[in-house]
Amino acid sequence: MSAVHLSQADGIATLQLDNPAKLNAFTPSMLDDLARHLEVIDADPRIVAVKLTSVGDRAFCAGADIAAWSGYAPDEFARIWVRTGHRVFDRLARLSKPTIAVLQAHAFGGGLELAAACDIRVIAPQATIALPETHIGIVPGWSGTQRLSRLLPEPALREMALFGRRIDAARAFSFGFVAEVADDADGSANGIADKLKETSPRATEIAKYMINAAVNEDAAAMIEALGSGMIAASADRAEGVASFTQKRKPKFDGR
Template identity: 60%
Template sequence: MSEVTCTNEGGVAVLTLCNEAKLNALTTGMLRQLEAHLADLDRATDVRAVVVTGAGPKAFCCGADIAEWGPLGPAEFARNWVRDGHRVFDRLARLSKPTIGALNGHAFGGGLELAACCDIRVMTLRATLALPEGKVGIVPGWSGTQRLARVLAEPVLKEMALFGRRVTAERAVALGFAAEVADDALAAAHDIAGSLADMSPRANELAKAMIHAAVDEDRAAAIEAIGSAAAAASDDRQEGVQAFLDKRSPNFTGN
């Protein structure tokens, strides 16, 4: 059974976490499905934007399924569970296409970390944000103390991680974490994605890479991707490839 669905609605791909009975808690299977969808979306030429949301009205994602990670020993927990989650979340954060988190409900722990991987977020009024890991004896493990620290101010992050306090949707907008509060987060995300019709997909991809380089989101790869794109568009690149195929010396012009 698919626990993470992917649909394409007019060029807007919607990834939906489908574990409503457990408030869309992330399982190993869901992480694998999410990673596979993201790999496909990165190469999809008919997708302009990606929206991430959760099934049902209660939760976007309440975090990682404790029934899966609870029995793990310290080494397996750190080596596999934490690192696997990081790999998948990094894939979302570094997706070449614009991403929107449609927070239809609460985003706790890993769910908040997942939302932080999106380029922008919209929330319903009833949605709240929290990092409750300390209440079960662990710490945020999927970039809650790292990537989230670039999105939220240090005192706010400490308020959630150290004191277990929740952040409301209205406060999330005031803090700059969410772009807006809407009655229907998914519909609002679609409206925002619609504005991409007037934007150049290639310009957006390059702008996203440049911004990521500035905030140290996979900076090395971002810089090399930008440089490689410029080199690939040059006459010299075409001449170099053709010369290699013709088994001759290239005649570079610097263009």
């Protein structure tokens, strides 16, 4: 049974982590489930926004399940576990739909890295964020020192990654890392998602591509996606395809 659920209602997709007994910590199968759901979401034109939530009030996500990776040999840990998580989280960051992480409770390690891969974050007042990896002899592996360096002030990132300090909701909001602090974080996220129904899905998608290119979130792919979209709408592209199909020389007119 999947521990990452996908549901959809009125244009809003919800991804829900469901491993509360282990504070929603990721297992290999959960990474696989998330990756599969992201492909479904990206291909569905009915979806205008995505919420990322989890079950329970103890943790949004406590990172990676230690039991899932502790048995890996060093080369397997880097090649299989770290690279797989990176690939899935990168896929989330580059999703064409706007994404909202709902931090109803603590986001630690990989859970914080997961939230960082979303476009915006809403947090409950009692929730905290942290990178506790050094306390168990490892380092952040799913973009905690990379993507987070764009989203948090360097001193705060050093506090978490080097000293293991937690940052509370109010301070995270002061940094701009979270969009809102709300007692009902899920309800707040719903309100944000509903507003997207008033915007152009295509304009939102292109705006996201442009921002991703600017912050070097797979900039090469974003730039080529933008350029390819422009050329796909041109008369020259239509003429090129027609001439190839008809086995004749194209007559381009620059439109």
